[in-house]
Amino acid sequence: MPCFLRQAARLTRREIIALGAIVTVPHSVHAQQKATPVIGYLGSESPEPYGSRLAAFAEGLAEAGYVDGRNVAIDFRWAEGQYSRLPALAMDLADRQVTVMVAPGGAEVALAARSATKTIPIVFELGGDPVALGLVASLSRPGGNLTGVTSLSVEVSLKRLEFMSDLFPAARTFAVAVNPTSPTSGSQSRNLLATASSLGLELRVFNASSEPELDAMFAAVSQTQLAGLVFTSDPYFAYRSRRLAELAIRYNVPAITQARDFPNAGGLMSYGGDFRQSHRHTGIYAGRIIKGEKPSDLPVQRVTKVELFINLKAAGQLGLTMPPSLLSSADVVIE
Amino acid sequence: MTQSPSAPRSSLFAKYFIALFAAVVVPLLVAGGSEAWFGHHDQRARLNDLLEAEARSAAAKIQDFLDGIRDQLAWTVQLPWSDGADERRRLDATRLLRQVPAVVSLTLIDASGRERLFVSRIGLNKIEGGTDHSASPAFKGVRPGAAWYGPVTFHAGSEPFLTIAVAGTRTAVGVAVAEVNLKLIWDVISAIRVGRTGEAFVLDQPGRLVAHPDISLVLRADQTAIRPLQALRARITTRNGQATEGRDIGGHMVLAAMAPIPSVDWSVVVKQPVTEALEPIYTALWRTGALLIGGAGFAAALAYWLTQRMIEPIRLLEDGVARIGAGQFDHRIDIATGDEFERLATRFNEMAGDLAVSQERSERIGRLKRFLAPQVAELVDRSGDDSVLDGRRIEVVVVFGDLRGFTAFSARAEPEIVMSFLSEYYDALDRVVIDHGATLTHFSGDGMMVLINAPVSRPDPALCAINLARDMQKTVQFLLRDRQALDHRLGFGVGLAMGPATVGRIGSEGRLEYTAIGTVVNLASRLCASAGNAEVLVDMVAAEAVDGRAPLVELDAHVLKGFDQPVRVFAVGEAAAG
Incomplete structure (x- = not known):
């Protein structure tokens, strides 16, 4: 730059102004980017x-x-x-x-x-x-x-199982959806299994990490007459709440996920962080x-x-009556 | 009087200006300063009161938060326990969790300390868990119908939790123990605003941060980071709970006040940046300062104006006096202030007028002295009145004296000799005229004219004139006798006549003379001309007036130029005899 300036010193006034324009424009763009x-x-x-x-x-x-x-x-x-x-x-x-x-x-x-x-x-x-x-x-x-x-x-995955068990007090076996690619799938599965054993329940774990697997899972749950489907917490599931609700309605499966989007889209229940x-x-x-x-x-x-979301309309379609303990715990009940 | 006095060591202007300025500014400063001082103190005290009230209000809000939880818990401990599982209580408990977001879990314990119900947001609910809580601090610490608050614990070293236990009024109803997440106080604490940017925070008894608008500060659970907050509380404690100044975490000066929450032994501290808290005080001080400066400026302008008004006439007087002193008596000092200055100026003007009159008179008298006998001049001078010189018609005696052969002498002799002779001649005659109280009116070459009985009247003027003429002859003859040796053919003749004449001052202001006009003057002049050396010719009127008291000899009637009839002429005897 000093060398450049020394050259500029020998230039005419008009040339210096032109040079100034050339020099300052990229500088101001740079400054803006920095700002x-x-x-x-x-x-x-x-x-x-x-x-x-x-x-x-x-x-x-x-x-x-x-x-x-x-x-x-x-x-x-x-x-x-x-x-x-x-x-x-x-x-x-x-x-x-x-x-x-x-x-x-x-x-x-x-x-x-x-x-x-x-x-x-x-x-x-x-x-x-x-x-x-x-x-x-x-x-x-x-x-x-x-x-x-x-x-x-993630911590409250087991509460989802508890709510499902409250809904079906007589049922002994529930389905659990796990995304095996998730880093937290292992810990969540372990927690759920421990919870199940303390509640005297059995779990059937379904792995799902793709659209076809989701579809197959709902189909399987509906065919095996499992009382309800409990989703572990996973963003993959959370971002597909709408799709899951569609599948739950189609296969007539009572399910609980982590995201409120699920009952909002026609699913039965959700329990998870806001x-x-x-x-x-x-x-x-x-x-x-x-x-x-x-x-x-x-x-x-x-x-x-x-927050616990319950969709009463979905419950009605599934032919379920919500117990008062669940309704009293619900933060939002969708009529 | 021509030299103006040297400049004064200290000017009256500066003295008056300082006095007037001080007269306005000193009370202004005293009033403004004391107002600012006391106002500052009052405001400061009010500010402290305000801040302490804010602290109490903030503490009440936190207390409300805790009381709300306690009251909710009290609902769950109203009925005694039965042996079996209680579905209704479970509903109550889940409803409570929904109602009070801060409660993370609720444990209901019966009178024997056995856990009957546990509901949680995160963990699994337990019915008839049966865990023995009889040794837990909560169960042991709580009194019937009262609440027990545990110490603040930080879950995972981050989130502050508090255990609240509430016992029913009867031991049979058992105890409700709730785990409360104190993070939810954030809603309360962040809603507290002290002034514009002031805020509140809560410290527990050991000095851990329980609540702060910046939740991350609480979650950090870092004792070193919150040391300034602890120091702030310590300062207030040492000042017996009074509001005090200190530094917050950012190192900013804050004004802080504290209120305790006795049930949990927490302290709620409210703080407000000092700059903000004292802003009204500073605004008031600035206002007072601006008013003082404005007032001082106004006082200066007022003092300047007043002083100027006071000094201006003094300057005018000084200038006027200097001019009058320099002889400018027509100068008038123009002051119309209507006060003592105007009176003084009027006095000066009168003085100047008097001075002018007196100077004019003394000048006039000075001029008169030239042709008045000194006695006459003295008289006029003393009386201060020159009306004696005014024109009038009066009987006078006119005496003319004249040298004979002077023209030839002056042509022959050296001018120095001529002048010295004339000087001696006049000196001598002047003395004679003065001795006789006559008035020398006219010199002309070697001749002179003397008036008697004008302007000062004399008794018996004719005799006096004859005596005067004789003395004049005697004096001049004595003078001439000395000159005889030098072969100067000089002589001296005198003529006098008596009669009415018009006497008075004639001539211009610069060349004023006192003289007489009338036939008698002509007659005296002619008589003088026709008188020979050492001769004194007297006219008939004078001779008759003397009536023999002087030796007079009648001569032949003279035919005089300008007189149709021959005139009777008398010569003074001695001269005739001589």
Whole structure:
């Protein structure tokens, strides 16, 4: 630059002005890029099923003072349901040197993000124990470049079995849907089996990690006359609530999942964390990190609210009468 | 008087300005300063009261949160236990969980300490679990009809939890024990706003953060991070619970007050940034300061104006006095303030007028002295009145004296000799005229005219004139006798006549003379011209007036130029005899 300036000193006035224009334009573009922080948003599905979660995230971000397109830019990467693509997408975001990476929607996403960078702050959102998953050292002191929000969805898998057993007090065997590719499937299965034995129940575990498997599972449950289908907590299931509700109606299967979207779409029941809260908190944390807080100083937040949704219309179609203990526990009863 | 006085060491303007300015500003400063000081104190006290009220209100809100849970729990311990499973209680318990989100789990224990029901949001519900709780602190600590609060515990080292136990009024109804997630106080604590940005937080007895608007601070459960908050509480405690200043986690100065929640031994501390809390005080101080500055400016302007008004006439007086002193007596000091200054100016103006009159008179008298006998001049001077010189018609005696052969002498002799002789001649005659109280009106070459009885009247002017003429002859003859040796053919003749004449001042202001006009003057002049050396010719009127008291000899009547008839002429005897 000094050499360049020395040359410029010999130029005419008009040439210097022209040069100034050339020099300053790329500089101002660069400055603008530097001024606007970029959030790398890693999604396991496509934007459509993420809609309500994105809205909650934007709400949280706004609480922290950031609005997409105004003072922050969001760079989205969607795995379109193919979770194997997540690590590559995470690497892509890491290469772009985003200000903060947001990895919502389950352990897979969080793990993929963690594998991509050790320096860029990552905010995860998942329904399990991040300490057990090895994402953070402890809830109060995450330690590394990760922090985030957990919901109790994974912990309360066993409550789903309990509610189903309350609904069918006489039934002894229930079906359980597990996504074998999920990092939390093992612990959830173990918990459920332990619960079943303490309640004196038997479980039949169905593995489902693809559309055909889901279809086959419902068909099997309906044919084997199992009392009800209990879904473990897994984003793969959560994002397919609408599809699951369709299948449940088609196969006339009483089922309980983690996401309220399921009873809202015609399914029977759901019990799980409030994803809108968790995604909102994710947005708040992303904003706070952009403001300069270190992820290691931000404790992992647990969204302790768990909500029971019951769709009475679905119950009526299934020919079920809801016991008062269930109805009195329900946060929302859809008539 | 021409030299102006040196500049004063200290100016009256500065003195008056300082005095007037101080007269306004000092009370203003005292009033403003004390107002600011006391206002600051009052405001500060009010601020502390306000903050303490905020703390009590915040504590009441937290207390309400806990009381709400306690009251809900009280519903579950009203009826005594039966032996079998109680479905109704289970419904009550699940309903309570739905009703009170903060309660994570609820355990109902009968009178013997046996767990009868356990409902949880996360774990499995248990009916007739039968676990023995008789040794648990909650069961042992709770009193009938009262509530027991356990210590705050941090689950997984992060989330604060509190155990609340409520016992029924009778031991038979047992005890309800609830695990409460204190994170939900956040809704309460974050809704508390002190002023614009002030906030509240809750510390438990050992100083752990139970609630804070920044939930992550609570979840961090980091004792070192919240040390400033603990220090803040300690400061308030040392000041007996009074509001105090301190630093918050961000290192900002805050004003903090505290209120306790006795049932759980927590402290609710409210804090407000000092800058915000004291803003009204500072605003008031700024306002007072601005008013003081404005007032001082106004006072300065007022003092300047007043001083200017006061000093202006003094300057005018000084200037006027200087001018008058310099002789400009027509100068008038123009002051119309209607006060003592105007009176003083009027006095000065009068003085200047008097001075002008007196100077004019002294000038006039100075001029008169030239042709008045010194006694006359002195008289006029003393009386201060020169009206004696005014024109009038009066009987006077006119005396003319004249040298003979002077023209030839002046042509022959050296000018120095001529002038020195004339000087001696006039000096001598002047003395004689003065001695006789006559008025020398005119010199002309070697001749002179003397008036008697004008302007100062004299008794017996004719005799006086004859005596004067004789003395003049004697003096001049004595003078001439000395000159005889030099062969100067000089002589001296005198003529006098008595009669009415018009006397007075004639001439312009610059060349004023006192003289007489009338036939008598002509007659005296002619008599003088026809008088020989050492001769004194007297007209008939004067001779008759003397009436023999002087030796007079009548001569032949003279035919005089300008007179149709021959005039009777008398010569003074001595001269005739001589």
